[in-house]
Amino acid sequence: MNPDNFEQRLRRQPLRQVPSAWREEILVAADVNRRNAPVRELTFAATFPVLLWRELIWPCRRIWVGLAPVWVALLVFNVTHSERGQIVTAESKIRPGEMRLAFQEQQRILSEIIGPRSPISPAEPPRRPNNQPRSERRAVALA
Amino acid sequence: MPAELNLGRLYDNHAQALYAFLLNLTRNEDDTHDVLQEIFVKLARQPGLLDGVRDERAFLIRLAHNAAIDLMRRRGTREKRQEQFGVEAMTPFAPTDEPDEQSFRTALAEALAKLPPDQRAVVHLKLWEELTFEQIAAALEISPNTAASRYRYGLDKLRERLRPLYEELK
Numbered sequence: 001m002n003p004d005n006f007e008q009r010l011r012r013q014p015l016r017q018v019p020s021a022w023r024e025e026i027l028v029a030a031d032v033n034r035r036n037a038p039v040r041e042l043t044f045a046a047t048f049p050v051l052l053w054r055e056l057i058w059p060c061r062r063i064w065v066g067l068a069p070v071w072v073a074l075l076v077f078n079v080t081h082s083e084r085g086q087i088v089t090a091e092s093k094i095r096p097g098e099m100r101l102a103f104q105e106q107q108r109i110l111s112e113i114i115g116p117r118s119p120i121s122p123a124e125p126p127r128r129p130n131n132q133p134r135s136e137r138r139a140v141a142l143a
Numbered sequence: 144m145p146a147e148l149n150l151g152r153l154y155d156n157h158a159q160a161l162y163a164f165l166l167n168l169t170r171n172e173d174d175t176h177d178v179l180q181e182i183f184v185k186l187a188r189q190p191g192l193l194d195g196v197r198d199e200r201a202f203l204i205r206l207a208h209n210a211a212i213d214l215m216r217r218r219g220t221r222e223k224r225q226e227q228f229g230v231e232a233m234t235p236f237a238p239t240d241e242p243d244e245q246s247f248r249t250a251l252a253e254a255l256a257k258l259p260p261d262q263r264a265v266v267h268l269k270l271w272e273e274l275t276f277e278q279i280a281a282a283l284e285i286s287p288n289t290a291a292s293r294y295r296y297g298l299d300k301l302r303e304r305l306r307p308l309y310e311e312l313k
Contacts, residue, residue, distance in 0.1 A: 006298075006302055006305075007270065007298070010251065010270050010301070011270050011271070011273075013236050013247075013248055013251060013271075014236065014237040015159075015163040015235055015236060015237060015271055016162075016163065016166060016234070016235055016236060016237050017159065017162075017237065018158050018159050018162035018163075022158070022162075022176060022179070023154055023158070025176075025180070026154065026158075026176075026179060026180045026183050027150055027151060027154060027183065029180050029183070029184060030150050030180070030183040030184050030186065030187035031150070031187065033184045033187050033188050034187035034188060034190075059213070059216070
C-alpha cells in the first residue's frame with residue numbers, strides 16, 4: 001500500500017457539515033451569557049483559586065482523594081512524634097552546676113597535659129606606612 | 144478594555160472545523176453541540192480571551208480539545224454503557240449513496256474511534272485541517288516531535304486496520 005495514496009484517500013473523505021440551525025442557537029446562548037456576565041473584571045487573586053481547582057484539583061480528583069488519607073496519617077504521625085521529641089529533650093537536660101564542675105575538671109586535665117598557659121603578649125601596633133619619597137629613604141639609610 | 148468581539152464572524156470562520164474535530168473526538172452530536180456552545184459562551188463572557196492571539200484557529204482548537212477531554216472524562220461511564228449496549232456512535236464523515244465509499248467511510252470512522260484520543264486528535268488535524276506539526280503542537284500544547292510521532296502511530300494503525308478494504312476498493 002503506498003502511504004501517500006492512502007493518506008490522500010483519507011484526506012478526500014468529506015466531513016459532516018455543522019447543522020445550520022446551530023448557529024443561531026449557539027450565538028443566542030452566547031449573547032445571553034454575555035449580557036448576564038458580571039461587568040466587574042476579576043482580579044488574579046480572585047480567579048487563582050478557581051483556576052487551581054479547575055486545572056489542578058478537579059481533573060485528578062481521585063488521585064487527590066487517594067492521597068488525602070496519606071497526608072492525614074503523615075500529619076498525625078508528625079504531631080505525635082514531635083511531642084515525644086520534646087519530652088525526651090526535657091528529660092535529658094543536665095543541671096548547670098554539674099556542667100560547670102565537668103568543665104572545670106576538663107580544664108584541669110588539659111592544663112596537666114599541655115602545661116600552664118603562657119601569658120598573652122600584646123599585639124604589635126600596625127606599622128605606619130612610610131610616606132617619604134623613595135630617594136629620601138635611600139639617603140637616610142646611607143647616613 | 145478588550146475590543147468588541149464579533150462572535151458571528153468567529154462562528155462563520157471556525158465552527159465547521161471545530162464541529163468536525165469535536166465530532167471525531169466525542170462521536171456524539173449532543174456532546175459536540177454542548178462543547179461548541181461552551182466555547183462560544185466562554186468567548187462571550189471573556190471577550191479578552193482572544194487578545195494577543197495570533198492564530199485564532201489554533202487557539203479555538205485548543206479550547207475545543209480541552210473541553211472535549213474534560214467532557215469525555217466526566218462522561219466516561221456513559222460511553223462505556225453505550226459501548227456495552229451497542230449504541231451507534233456518530234461518524235464524522237458525510238454520508239454518501241455510493242455503497243463502496245460508504246463502507247470505506249464507516250470502516251474509517253470505526254478505525255478512528257479505536258485510536259487513543261490524543262492520536263485521533265493529531266490525525267484529524269493533520270489530515271482534515273491540513274495543519275503542520277508545529278501548528279498541531281501549538282494547538283494541543285505538545286511538542287512538534289510528539290505530534291509527528293502520534294500522527295505516525297495513528298496512521299500506521301489506520302493503515303493496518305483498513306488494509307483489506309483499501310486493497311479491495313483500490
